Amino acid sequence: xxxxxxxDKRVVGFALxxxxxxxxxxxxxxxxPVVNMLVLAFAVGVIGFLLxxxxxxxMVLGMAELAWGSFGSSxxxxxxxxxxxxxxxxxxxxxxxxxxxxxxxxxFQRFRSTESMLFIVxxxxxxxxxxxxxxxxxxxxxxxxxxxxYVFILYFLIWRSAFHASDIPFVGSVLVAAAIGLSAxxxxxxxxxxNGYELANLTYLYIWVRDTRIGEITYAGGNVWRIFxxxxxxIGLALLFSLAQVIRSLRVRWVDAALLTLYCAAIxxxxxxxxxxxxxxxxxxxxxxxxxxWVTRMRDFLxxxxxxxxxxxxxxxxxxxxxxxxxxxxxxxxxxxxxxxAEDPSGISRIQMLxxxxxxxxxxxILGSGFGREVxxxxxxxxxxxxxxxxxxxxxxxxxxxxxxxxLKLGAIAGSLFVAVLIAVHVRGWRxxxxxxxxxxxxxLFLLGLLFVASxxxxxxxxxxxxxxxxxxxxxxxxxxxxxxxxxxxxH
Numbered sequence: 013x014x015x016x017x018x019x020d021k022r023v024v025g026f027a028l029x030x031x032x033x034x035x036x037x038x039x040x041x042x043x044x045p046v047v048n049m050l051v052l053a054f055a056v057g058v059i060g061f062l063l064x065x066x067x068x069x070x071m072v073l074g075m076a077e078l079a080w081g082s083f084g085s086s087x088x089x090x091x092x093x094x095x096x097x098x099x100x101x102x103x104x105x106x107x108x109x110x111x112x113x114x115x116x117x118x119x120f121q122r123f124r125s126t127e128s129m130l131f132i133v134x135x136x137x138x139x140x141x142x143x144x145x146x147x148x149x150x151x152x153x154x155x156x157x158x159x160x161x162y163v164f165i166l167y168f169l170i171w172r173s174a175f176h177a178s179d180i181p182f183v184g185s186v187l188v189a190a191a192i193g194l195s196a197x198x199x200x201x202x203x204x205x206x207n208g209y210e211l212a213n214l215t216y217l218y219i220w221v222r223d224t225r226i227g228e229i230t231y232a233g234g235n236v237w238r239i240f241x242x243x244x245x246x247i248g249l250a251l252l253f254s255l256a257q258v259i260r261s262l263r264v265r266w267v268d269a270a271l272l273t274l275y276c277a278a279i280x281x282x283x284x285x286x287x288x289x290x291x292x293x294x295x296x297x298x299x300x301x302x303x304x305x306w307v308t309r310m311r312d313f314l315x316x317x318x319x320x321x322x323x324x325x326x327x328x329x330x331x332x333x334x335x336x337x338x339x340x341x342x343x344x345x346x347x348x349x350x351x352x353x354a355e356d357p358s359g360i361s362r363i364q365m366l367x368x369x370x371x372x373x374x375x376x377x378i379l380g381s382g383f384g385r386e387v388x389x390x391x392x393x394x395x396x397x398x399x400x401x402x403x404x405x406x407x408x409x410x411x412x413x414x415x416x417x418x419x420l421k422l423g424a425i426a427g428s429l430f431v432a433v434l435i436a437v438h439v440r441g442w443r444x445x446x447x448x449x450x451x452x453x454x455x456x457l458f459l460l461g462l463l464f465v466a467s468x469x470x471x472x473x474x475x476x477x478x479x480x481x482x483x484x485x486x487x488x489x490x491x492x493x494x495x496x497x498x499x500x501x502x503x504h
Contacts, residue, residue: 020185027189031080035197038086042220052087052098059102063109067174070106071486074167075183077102078482079190082242083225099478103164110170121172126440127492130433131168137426138162144423145382150409154384158409158421164478164485171489177497180454180490190243191250192271195278198239198247202281203334205229205237235335238283245474248287249461249483251275252294255320256457259302262312264319272320276327277334290467294460301456361391362412362471369411373420380423384409387420414473434466434475437484441491444498451494458487 041048062069077084077099084099114120123132141162145155201221205214218229227241251272258268279287368389375381388407391397397404411417419427441459445452465480474480 019188020181023182023185024189024192027076027186028193030076031190031193034080034086038224038226039220041087042224048087049089052089052101055087055098056101056105059105060109063105064112067106067110067113067170068176068179070102070110070167071171071175071179071489072183072186073102074106074171075482075486076186076190078479079187079243079246080194082227082479084478085225103167106170107166110173114173125492125495126436127168127172127488127495130436130488131165133429133433134162134165134168137422137430138165140426141380141383141422143382144380145384145421148376148382148385150382150384150386152384154386154409155382157384159383161477161481164481167482168485168488171486172492175489175493177451177493180451183486184454187246188250188253191247191275194241194243194247195274198241198244198278198281199274199330199334201229201239202237202331205239206235206335208235232283238281240282240284242477242479244278244282244284244287245465245468245479247275247278247282248291248464248468251279251291252298252460252464253457255295256298256460258316258320259298262309262316264316264323269319269323269326272323273326273330276324277330280327280331284472286468286470286472290464293467294464297463298460301460364391365389365411366413366416369413369416369420373416376423377419378424380419380421380426383421385420387411410473412471412473414469414471414475417473418476430475434462434484437462437488437491440495441487444491444494447498449494449498451490451497455491455494458490462487 037047037051041051059069059073062073081099084097085095086098088095088097090096123129138159141159142155145159146152201217204217208214221227221229227239227244230238230240232238254268254271254275258264258272279291365387368387372381372385372387386407386409388405391404391406396406411420415427415431418430422430438459441455445456445459449455462484465474465483469475469480475484
């Protein structure tokens with residue numbers, strides 16, 4: 013499969029323009045509340061118009077918002093103290109118009125496929141988390157805030173009802189555009205804060221990023237700043253997809269080199285060790301998966317490896333250039349080395365969280381404590397440890413250890429069912445790849461990406477968040493569609 017088959021350049025261009033307008037309007041909305049209201053009202057009208065015509069827009073807009081929107085709070089209404097974000101509005105409108113179209117056409121796809129059964133398992137796991145949270149006496153608001161992300165699995169019902177083969181390259185193009193835009197955004201913010209541009213009004217920019225929960229900007233030493241945006245997980249996915257294309261074809265075009273350099277630089281600037289480890293592990297799996305290609309063409313494979321090594325060097329050089337220009341930087345190497353080590357505050361904080369979290373799990377190890385279960389621990393993170401809180405004591409229901417978080421809330425039974433779904437999706441998808449069905453390359457790319465998300469989830473929770481669950485659901489819908497088309501072809 014060539015890149016041209018996966019990506020539509022025109023869609024990438026339009027999507028990049030849309031993401032740029034999103035950023036401009038988000039900053040304006042944060043500054044002027046009336047703009048926030050106008051944008052949300054306009055968005056509701058446009059989304060409603062599109063969904064009334066074609067429910068496939070739910071998938072395109074939903075994946076675009078997830079890939080770009082981080083926590084989805086760039087725009088939000090506060091109704092009685094409850095923040096109603098653009099992400100929630102899009103999801104709610106998708107549900108409403110799905111019910112409308114289903115009632116009008118009197119058509120509903122029955123649960124006959126393996127993917128449908130897996131969706132039912134996810135639904136049972138979600139319901140159990142809510143029930144157990146209420147039974148265990150967790151505050152209702154905490155139960156909702158903790159578990160509402162799992163409700164996004166309902167997108168499976170909506171997207172499968174209108175899914176078509178043409179949606180795969182369309183959504184793929186949107187995700188590539190998001191990765192390109194996010195990479196550029198990450199590197200620009202990095203350069204702004206590294207060099208302290210007065211014209212950029214860095215204090216206001218920092219507050220905007222923080223308050224809208226776009227991401228985190230943290231001082232890392234010298235004049236290096238960590239620019240972490242939750243949606244950067246999709247940069248990692250795009251990096252793996254591009255790498256898979258290069259290794260599979262055993263050639264590196266200038267577009268591939270440029271994109272890989274951009275992606276790698278952004279991942280470096282994120283200073284996320286979970287991304288680094290996940291990408292390294294998935295690269296090894298990728299090499300093993302295509303070993304036949306590179307074993308038979310060893311000379312070409314070695315040439316590609318040398319070029320990829322050059323791209324890695326170029327990525328590091330780009331990061332250094334953004335620090336050094338125009339004023340000259342200091343302390344870059346030390347900051348990166350410190351991040352790799354375990355002595356940074358976030359790494360220590362994860363370890364400090366581990367003991368209290370494990371103890372809480374043992375209170376209800378089988379059935380779980382339900383959504384909203386809080387744990388108190390002492391953190392070395394400077395965001396919490398300060399003169400007002402010298403011990404760094406924090407009480408929260410959000411934890412970095414993704415699978416342990418699910419064990420705490422869902423228990424061993426429901427938590428194991430969730431993991432079983434991930435394994436089943438991989439097994440199901442890999443069987444389709446081995447059969448070389450139509451769409452097999454897309455399925456393989458999805459599986460590689462899901463392995464990355466599942467790996468990162470160990471220490472950075474993404475599969476209990478819309479960012480990871482949305483990707484999982486899209487892949488399940490795609491696998492179901494490809495599988496059905498394969499069986500129809502066999503029957504014919």
